[in-house]
Amino acid sequence: xxxxxxxxxxxxxxxxxxxxxxxxxxxxxxxxxxxxxxxxxxxxxxxxxxxxxxxxxxxxxxxxxxxxxxxxxxxxxxxxxxxxxxxxxxxxxxxxxxxxxxxxxxxxxxxxxxxxxxxxxxxxxxxxxxxxxxxxxxxxxxxxxxxxxxxxxxxxxxxxxxxxxxxxxxxxxxxxxxxxxxxxxxxxxxxxxxxxxxxxxxxxxxxxxxxxxxxxxxxxxxxxxxxxxxxxxxxxxxxxxxxxxxxxxxxxxxxxxxxxxxxxxxxxxxxxxxxxxxxxxxxxxxxxxxxxxxxxxxxxxxxxxxxxxxxxxx
Amino acid sequence: xxxxxxxxxxxxxxxxxxxxxxxxxxxxxxxxxxxxxxxxxxxxxxxxxxxxxxxxxxxxxxxxxxxxxxxxxxxxxxxxxxxxxxxxxxxxxxxxxxxxxxxxxxxxxxxxxxxxxxxxxxxxxxxxxxxxxxxxxxxxxxxxxxxxxxxxxxxxxxxxxxxxxxxxxxxxxxxxxxxxxxxxxxxxxxxxxxxxxxxxxxxxxxxxxxxxxxxxxxxxxxxxxxxxxxxxxxxxxxxxxxxxxxxxxxxxxxxxxxxxxxxxxxxxxxxxxxxxxxxxxxxxxxxxxxxxxxxxxxxxxxxxxxxxxxxxxxxxxxxxxxxxxxxxxxxxxxxxxxxxxxxxxxxxxxxxxxxxxxxxxxxxxxxxxxxxxxxxxxxxxxxxxxxxxxxxxxxxxxxxxxxxxxxxxxxxxxxxxxxxxxxxxxxxxxxxxxxxxxxxxxxxxxxxxxxxxxxxxxxxxxxxxxxxxxxxxxxxxxxxxxxxxxxxxxxxxxxxxxxxxxxxxxxxxxxxxxxxxxxxxxxxxxxxxxxxxxxxxxxxxxxxxxxxxxxxxxxxxxxxxxxxxxxxxxxxxxxxxxxxxxxxxxxxxxxxxxxxxxxxxxxxxxxxxxxxxxxxxxxxxxxxxxxxxxxxxxxxxxxxxxxx
Numbered sequence: 001x002x003x004x005x006x007x008x009x010x011x012x013x014x015x016x017x018x019x020x021x022x023x024x025x026x027x028x029x030x031x032x033x034x035x036x037x038x039x040x041x042x043x044x045x046x047x048x049x050x051x052x053x054x055x056x057x058x059x060x061x062x063x064x065x066x067x068x069x070x071x072x073x074x075x076x077x078x079x080x081x082x083x084x085x086x087x088x089x090x091x092x093x094x095x096x097x098x099x100x101x102x103x104x105x106x107x108x109x110x111x112x113x114x115x116x117x118x119x120x121x122x123x124x125x126x127x128x129x130x131x132x133x134x135x136x137x138x139x140x141x142x143x144x145x146x147x148x149x150x151x152x153x154x155x156x157x158x159x160x161x162x163x164x165x166x167x168x169x170x171x172x173x174x175x176x177x178x179x180x181x182x183x184x185x186x187x188x189x190x191x192x193x194x195x196x197x198x199x200x201x202x203x204x205x206x207x208x209x210x211x212x213x214x215x216x217x218x219x220x221x222x223x224x225x226x227x228x229x230x231x232x233x234x235x236x237x238x239x240x241x242x243x244x245x246x247x248x249x250x251x252x253x254x255x256x257x258x259x260x261x262x263x264x265x266x267x268x269x270x271x272x273x274x275x276x277x278x279x280x281x282x283x284x285x286x287x288x289x290x291x292x293x294x295x296x297x298x299x300x301x302x303x304x305x306x307x308x309x310x311x312x313x314x
Numbered sequence: 315x316x317x318x319x320x321x322x323x324x325x326x327x328x329x330x331x332x333x334x335x336x337x338x339x340x341x342x343x344x345x346x347x348x349x350x351x352x353x354x355x356x357x358x359x360x361x362x363x364x365x366x367x368x369x370x371x372x373x374x375x376x377x378x379x380x381x382x383x384x385x386x387x388x389x390x391x392x393x394x395x396x397x398x399x400x401x402x403x404x405x406x407x408x409x410x411x412x413x414x415x416x417x418x419x420x421x422x423x424x425x426x427x428x429x430x431x432x433x434x435x436x437x438x439x440x441x442x443x444x445x446x447x448x449x450x451x452x453x454x455x456x457x458x459x460x461x462x463x464x465x466x467x468x469x470x471x472x473x474x475x476x477x478x479x480x481x482x483x484x485x486x487x488x489x490x491x492x493x494x495x496x497x498x499x500x501x502x503x504x505x506x507x508x509x510x511x512x513x514x515x516x517x518x519x520x521x522x523x524x525x526x527x528x529x530x531x532x533x534x535x536x537x538x539x540x541x542x543x544x545x546x547x548x549x550x551x552x553x554x555x556x557x558x559x560x561x562x563x564x565x566x567x568x569x570x571x572x573x574x575x576x577x578x579x580x581x582x583x584x585x586x587x588x589x590x591x592x593x594x595x596x597x598x599x600x601x602x603x604x605x606x607x608x609x610x611x612x613x614x615x616x617x618x619x620x621x622x623x624x625x626x627x628x629x630x631x632x633x634x635x636x637x638x639x640x641x642x643x644x645x646x647x648x649x650x651x652x653x654x655x656x657x658x659x660x661x662x663x664x665x666x667x668x669x670x671x672x673x674x675x676x677x678x679x680x681x682x683x684x685x686x687x688x689x690x691x692x693x694x695x696x697x698x699x700x701x702x703x704x705x706x707x708x709x710x711x712x713x714x715x716x717x718x719x720x721x722x723x724x725x726x727x728x729x730x731x732x733x734x735x736x737x738x739x740x741x742x743x744x745x746x747x748x749x750x751x752x753x754x755x756x757x758x759x760x761x762x763x764x765x766x767x768x769x770x771x772x773x774x775x776x777x778x779x780x781x782x783x784x785x786x787x788x789x790x791x792x793x794x795x796x797x798x799x800x801x802x803x804x805x806x807x808x809x810x811x812x813x814x815x816x817x818x819x820x821x822x823x824x825x826x827x828x829x830x831x832x833x834x835x836x837x838x839x840x841x842x843x844x845x846x847x848x849x850x851x852x853x854x855x856x857x858x859x860x861x862x863x864x865x866x867x868x869x870x871x872x873x874x875x876x877x878x879x880x881x882x883x884x885x886x887x888x889x890x891x892x893x894x895x896x897x898x899x900x901x902x903x904x905x906x907x908x909x910x911x912x913x914x915x916x917x918x919x920x921x922x923x924x925x926x927x928x929x930x931x932x933x934x935x936x937x938x939x940x941x942x943x944x945x946x947x948x949x950x951x952x953x954x955x956x957x958x
Contacts, residue, residue, distance in 0.1 A: 041348045088343040111342045133344050150784055159342075190511060192487045209346040216351045216550060217512040221484045223354040228454070228482065237347045242597055244355025250347065289644075293360045295781070 030063035031264050032080040034094060036087025038068050045086050045107050045257035052261020053268070060268065069093050082267045084260055088112035095128050096120050102273045106131040106260040107253060109209060111161070113276060130276040131260050134209065134236065135249050137165070137172045139307065143249050143284060144204055144234055145176060146306055147298055155181045155202030155231065157194055159210035169206075185213055195222060199229035207235045207245065219243060232294055241285040247298065249307070251279035282307075352550035356600045357650065358592075358642035365726040365779050366686065368696035368716035369463065370792040372835060374456040376481075378847070381875045381885040383912040383929035385494075385502060385523055386537075387445040387456060387478060392889045393871050394458045395792075395833035395849035398903070402528055402940035403535040403565035406434065406582070407442035412460065412473050413796065413829050413853055422736065424463065424471035427478045428557065429604060430588050433470055435660045436610045436632035438739040441476065443582055443610075446537050446561055449521040451492065451504050454481040460792060460833070462773045464734030465698040465714035468656070468680050469707070472736040472771055473796070483508055483515035483545050488958050496929075496951025499526035499534060510545075517543045529936065530943040532577035533566020553592045560585040568616070569943075574626060578616040585609050598644040602654075606636045612664075624751050630664020638680075652698075653683035662740050667760075669746040676740060678704045684714075694718040696730075707737020707768045728777035735768040742766050742802055742821035749813070758812035760804075760819045767823055772797045791834040799826040801857070827857040831866075843877035859895040867894040881916035883927075906937035908946070925955045 033049050035042035046066045054061030067075060069090040079100035085091040091105035095116040105113055105128070113130040122128055144151060154173060158166060166182060173180045181202045183194035191213055198205060205226050207214055214222065223244040226233050232246035241248045259280055267273060284304035291298045364371060372394045384390045391397045391410030399410040411420040419440030425432050432444030456478050463471035486508040494502040504521035524536040541559035548554055561584050568577040588606040595601060615627040640654035658678040665671055684698030699713040716730030745760035778791040803824030806817050833851035840846060849871045855864040869891040876884045890907040914927035929951055936945040 036344070041344075088341075108344045109342055109347065112344070115341060133347050190487070192484055196485070209342050211340050211342060211346055214346070216349075217547065219351050220354050220547060220553075221482075221512060221515075224359070224482060225484050227355055227359075228485070239348075239350045243351045243353050244359075253348070287355070289357070289360050290355055293363060295363060295785075 029065040029077055029080045030060060030268060031065070031082050031084060032075075033064060033066045033084045033086060034072055034090045035066065035068050036085075036089035037070075041253040042086050042107065045253035045260070046084075048254045048257025049084055049261040049264060052258050053264055056265050056268065060265075082264055082273075084264060086257075086260075088116070091130070092116050092119070095122065098122075098127060102127050102129075102267060104129055104131065104260060104263055104267075104273060107133050107256050109134040110276070111165075114164075124276050126272040126274075129273040131256060131263065132276060132278050133251060133256060134278075135251070135282060136278045137169050138175075139278075139282070139311070140206060140234060140249055141172055141176050141178060142310060143247070143303060143307055144206070145178075146303055147247060147286075147296070148204060148232075151203035152177070153179045153181050153202045153204075155198030155205045156183075156208060157191060157198065157205075157210075157213050158182050158184045159208075159212050160185075160187050162208070162210070165208065187212060191218060191222065195225055199225060199231045202231055205231050205233045207233050207240065209236045214240075227290070227293075230294060232290070232296075238283075238285045241287045244290055245287060246290050246294065246296070247284060247286045247300070247303075249282050249284050249304075251282045255279060255281040255283075353594050353597050356594045356596070356642075357598055357644045358600050358602065358640075358652075362686070364788075364790070365720060365781065366694055366696075366718060367459075368465075368684075368698075368714060368718075368730060369728075369775070370460045370777050370790055370833075372458045372460060372790075372849075374458070376454060377845075377875065378873065379450060379453060379456075381883060381912060381914075382873065382887055383885070383910055383927070383931065384450065385500075385525075386450060387453065388442070390456060391445075391458070391476070392887075392908075393847065393849065393873060394460065395835050395871070396460060396851040396853065396869070397458075398869065398891055398894075400940045401946060402531065402944055403563070404531060404567050404940055404944070405442070406437045406440050407446050407535075407537075407563055407565070409440065409442040409445065410476075413855070414473065414798075414857070421470070421739065422472040424467045424475040425478070426467070426475065428480055428555075428588070429590070430557075430586070430606050430608075431467075431470065431634075431636065431658075432586075432608070434582075434584075434610060434632075435608075435634050435740075436612055436630060436662060436664070437582075438741045439470060439736075443561070443563065443584055445476075445478075446523075446539070446563055447559070447584070447586075448478065448480055448541055449504055449506075449519050449539055451490070451506065451521070452480050452486070452517070452519050452541065454479045454485070461775055461794060462712075462714070462732040462734040462771055462796070464712035465700050465732060466682065466684060468678070468682075468700055468702055468712075469704070469710075469734070469736050469768075472734050472769070480543065481517075483510065483517045483543055486517050487515075490955070490957040492953060492955035494951045494953035497949040498947070499524065500949065500951040501525070502951075502953070513547050515545045517541075525949075527566060528939055528944040529947050530941075530945055531566065532568050532570070533579065535563070535565040537564075538562045551594045553590075555590040555592070556588070557590075558585075558587040567614075573619045576616045576619060576626075578614070580614040580628075581612070583611045583613075600642055602640045602642070604636065604638045604640075607633065609633045618749075621751055624749065624756070626749065627666040628664075630662065630667055632660065632662045632664075634658060634660045648688040650686040651683065653681075655682070656680040660740070667741060667747055668744055669748050674740045674744055676704060676706045678702060692720040694720075702735070702737075704737050706740065706743055707735065710735040710737075710768060724781045724783065726777075726779045728775075728779065730773075730775055730777075732771075732773045732775075734771050734773075736771075737768045738766045738802060738821065745819075745821065755811070755813040757814035758809065758818045760821075761809055761812060762821050766802060766821045767800065769801050769823070770799045772799075785839070787836070787838040789834060789836050791832065793832040795828065795830040797826075797828050798857075801825040801827065825858060827855060829853060829855045829857070845875045847871075847873040864895055867892040883912070883914040883916070885912045886910070901940075901942065904938055907934075908937060909933045919956060922956050922958045924957075925953075927953045927955075929953070 033046045050064040083103040085094045085105045086107040088108045094103045110132045235245035235248040286298045286300040388408035397410045409420040421439035425441040425444040434443045459475045463475045490506040501524045506519040508517045520540045526534045539561040544556040546554045563582040586608040591603045593601045610632040618624040638656035660676045682700040687695045696716040703709045712734040714732040745762040747759045749757045775794040780789045800823035809818040831853040835849040854866040872888040874886045887910040893905040910931045912929045936947040
């Protein structure tokens, strides 16, 4: 199947050019970016990978080829020097068996990557590593301390397989003088009961992505209950902030793509793939209306800047 | 009663059937971080902060409700500065009135339960039955807007609004049962079930409140209620809420030796159904549609002792239908708008009160718009108006402007002007109470001649709100001047041929007077787990009573709450009011004070959360409540509450 099959109308011109370059020089692809699907977030990340690599030489930019996971089996070109898998599905596809080249999984949460490792029986290392999409817990707690200096008790609803995160959060909280109020939520159990305890005993609800707990139908009740209890939510995506969470710290697909591009550059320059990483660049988003209602004055840009400065160190 | 119960059980079964759908649980992926989710805290769901509201607002929250030991919502109004409360069921049901002192029906306030107007159409707009509409345990909070609020809620909000918000079904999942037993025949019970999932949630509450009434009145009072609420999420943007319920209030009223008002049991039966549809149109706007129907039925009859063949009857029926649509819009980051319309129809049928079997129908059309405009980061203007046309009171526009100036962080000054109208009630306009003996007219009491129009109030007020950081303390002050014109009076006039003394009572716009004064409320958390609430009001009214004036009187309320170690809670309430008058009844209301205490302990009983509490109401001597012969004596009760 020819690669031109990917060329569907409606793609941005820039991508069209990128794909066209791939078609022409398929045999020379140095980096193969495989997206779980073709939607704006993946395209944005893929584009950022390409432009970061383009800073190496203009040639390398042309050696970046973008595919979707569904189209990968039909790929007939030569093996690249690095695969960048964007999303859990692409990572699972490329990570299942050792690929002809190292695989960097990006734009996926840590839990998804660890699931791939578990299912494939492989270990993270030079042939398979990751750049997570989720934020380090310490960063989220630091944001909480900056935005709500009075808050001491962090409420968390724990999903079915959160044991690892529990220990990490406990440690991160302890280091910052905070207390974790954790409530486990069993599969198929409504979150109401656990949520009640958290809202009674916490100053802030730290939402950690888990579709069993936070999804588009449950979010209504959770956000309304947290607002009623005046226990604001620190969420994991800007969409939740629009929905009514007080704030979120998150990395955009472009930021992930850029950092993945940077790692890819290292690989092309002969460095081995390192250990999995958390994103270095991030944004902070604040729902000003919710903040106002809660009597808080928060500035997203200022919070992000202070957080970055703190991470850079003195 | 049977019909509505049947409906409720159908709804319950429907609800149970609807919850048995299992959901697959997918693994976490980047989609959780990247995908959109529906807007939840949309513009209409974010309430105005207290320093942004166009007026003074007192909020009675769940903790206060629970720790007050109050047995109904009327009792709680004592905590609102400027209120005077009666626990008597004599005129209708326990009620609170603001500034106008008390008349038989306290009909100068609007009362809402979850946005539905619940004043009694039959009882001339009285708020009493509405305060009994839901179980206290189902109430999330009561917001009392002190001061005319007609620009937002129409005629009944003449001097303010009492807005009862019930708990979200999410917060009342599981089973809950409680029972109280005490002096004076106190016997209160509640059973509540909450169930459902993210898409559909339900609550069914059935409760009763019973006691032997006030010492000196004609017997006990019993309130029985059942309420069902179903919240259904029909799509990411749409929410449908169904509420239905019934309350039956039975109380012993009347006086031995008064043939025309003999001791008897009176029953007020109110049933309703309410449907709300809320549609989110994004972060910045949403629509709310509400349709409701309420039916009141009053049974109040007794034989006339001098002529037992004659039955005196005050009973009848009333209904109201409402439909309203409201659009809330954040037009720009500094301008929020609410506008909409409402159609309402009130119908009353009562041969005893109107001497006809025909229905009296009153139609209301209301259009309203309110803007919240931030002129400057520290300056907020609330400007709005409500246009109301009623078939009984003509056309009126009630405007309001209120400017809130945040002087510095935590300190806000408020100044505003409002004007509002209250059209006469059906009774004030059309009353025709006649007593026949063997077909001939024996007596007439209220025979209205229809020459009555709307009362008007113009208010000027200055407010100050201070909020210390960390919610440690807040102070809310309101200085007001309420000028009431065309106040409705009930003079007697000569009506030859009306039987007995050939006199009857009419309703006319008979008086203009001023109410001015100030009131404030302080909330303070002096230490860990302790809270203190103090309110005081000084009201001076030129309203006439008998041959004099109401004059200056004060009232104050105090509440202290403390969580103690080992699950103990302690609270103390104190209320005091100076002598004044009940103008509606031209009765002297003597000075009185009342102290209540509550001690409770949370525990576990058979794996369930439980709480045992002891409440003593009115420590000390008894006080007069409403009628000179009615006294509220010290009474104590014990309550056990179980939930899982």
